Amino acid sequence: xHEVEAKALLTNNGSMNLYRGCAHxxxxxxSRSLCYQFTHPFExxxxxxxxxxxxxxxxxxxxxxxxxxTGSMSDPYQPCEETLCLTRRCLELIDRYGFGATVITKSDRxxxxxxxxxxxxxxxxxVLQMTLTVADDKLSRVLEPNVCPSSRRYEVLKEFQRQxxxxxxxxxxxxxxLTDTGENFEQLMDWCLDAGVRGIICFGIGMxxxxxxxxxxxxxxxxxxxxxxxxxRTVYGDAYEVVSENSTRLMARFHTLCEAHGxxxxxxxxxxxxxxxxxxxxxxxxx
Numbered sequence: 001x002h003e004v005e006a007k008a009l010l011t012n013n014g015s016m017n018l019y020r021g022c023a024h025x026x027x028x029x030x031s032r033s034l035c036y037q038f039t040h041p042f043e044x045x046x047x048x049x050x051x052x053x054x055x056x057x058x059x060x061x062x063x064x065x066x067x068x069x070t071g072s073m074s075d076p077y078q079p080c081e082e083t084l085c086l087t088r089r090c091l092e093l094i095d096r097y098g099f100g101a102t103v104i105t106k107s108d109r110x111x112x113x114x115x116x117x118x119x120x121x122x123x124x125x126x127v128l129q130m131t132l133t134v135a136d137d138k139l140s141r142v143l144e145p146n147v148c149p150s151s152r153r154y155e156v157l158k159e160f161q162r163q164x165x166x167x168x169x170x171x172x173x174x175x176x177x178l179t180d181t182g183e184n185f186e187q188l189m190d191w192c193l194d195a196g197v198r199g200i201i202c203f204g205i206g207m208x209x210x211x212x213x214x215x216x217x218x219x220x221x222x223x224x225x226x227x228x229x230x231x232x233r234t235v236y237g238d239a240y241e242v243v244s245e246n247s248t249r250l251m252a253r254f255h256t257l258c259e260a261h262g263x264x265x266x267x268x269x270x271x272x273x274x275x276x277x278x279x280x281x282x283x284x285x286x287x
Contacts, residue, residue: 001080002040006048010058013275014066018086019074020046024106024147027220028173031073034212045080052089059097065124067277068094071104075147081109091116100125100277104170106147108156117165125277127198128160131170134179135187142224143175150188157195168199168270171254173207176235177228180205180244189257199264199273202254205247208240 009016021042022031032042040046048054055068068090070076076087087103091113094101101120103110110128120126132150134140140149157167169192174180185205192200209217218229236242244250258265264273 001045001047003047003049005050006054009048009051009054010068014068015072016051016055016068016070016090017073018048018051018070018076018090019078019080020048022074023078023080024075025145026106026147027143027217028175028207028213029216030208030210030213032213032216033210035210036073036212045074045078047080047084047086049086051086052093055090056093056097059093059099062099065099065277065279067100067102067125067127067275069102069104069274071129075105075107076103077105077107077109079146088113088116091120095120095123098123102127102129102168102274104129104131106131106144106153108148108152111156111159114159114163114165117160118163121165127166127168127274128157129168129170129201129274130157131172132188132191133171133173135184135191139178143178143220150191154191154195157191157197161196166198167195168201168264168274169197171200171202174205174244174250175207176242176244177231178225180246180250182246182250185250185253189254192263193257193261197263199270200254200258201267201270202251202265203267204243205250206241206243209236209238209242210240214238 021038021040021044022029023043023045070087070090081087091101095116117126117128130153132153134143134150137149137151160167171188218232221229221232255265264270
């Protein structure tokens with residue numbers, strides 16, 4: 001881990017990354033791709049130590065309240081957050097200034113900040129986004145070795161449901177020949193339905209592989225599933241989009257289930273929901 005003094009923080013669409021790199025070790029992580037131009041090892045977490053100060057300066061000046069999101073590139077609740085508390089400090093500022101917040105995570109550490117999400121949601125809007133992709137805990141510990149398994153993440157979703165904070169699930173990626181089965185899909189969907197998620201983001205039954213993350217992924221397959229990387233090379237070559245042979249069938253099932261239960265399931269509809277921050281009299285009165 002190393003610290004840097006960031007010069008900028010928030011993008012035009014309200015997104016920020018407090019960390020660069022990740023310690024969770026997920027074998028399929030797209031953020032390892034060379035196109036993101038990491039200048040340090042991925043596991044050597046870059047910490048933007050002045051992120052809260054930068055965020056407060058932005059919030060003080062910003063006239064229009066928006067949703068502020070974090071976690072699209074690096075998980076905001078990886079182990080170093082326990083002591084550094086950058087994510088928590090930023091959520092406290094978002095709460096204080098009446099903005100909305102959404103985070104993407106795989107970690108149950110998010111439960112530490114449950115009261116903040118509740119406070120933000122009462123004043124504006126908050127949404128927990130959580131990744132569910134491997135239903136089997138034993139397999140999850142191989143593919144996502146340094147973070148809690150999906151069964152625990154389901155419990156986190158249930159807790160947010162009990163607290164009245166909406167949730168969206170990223171059901172991706174599905175790894176061909178490993179997690180692209182009907183059994184895995186049905187268990188993930190059962191958890192989503194029981195947790196009452198507002199939306200599910202799923203781009204298809206498959207994954208993407210780019211230079212950088214492809215090599216890391218294949219090395220992991222060679223370690224844990226000898227011979228499987230060669231099968232990938234034979235079937236997919238150097239393709240960016242790696243689509244499961246089960247995609248058509250399972251995606252039809254996905255859309256049917258979501259329609260039946262009133263769950264947002266088109267990615268653009270989910271993203272529109274995440275961006276939306278309704279103005280109301282109670283919110284306006286704060287200012």
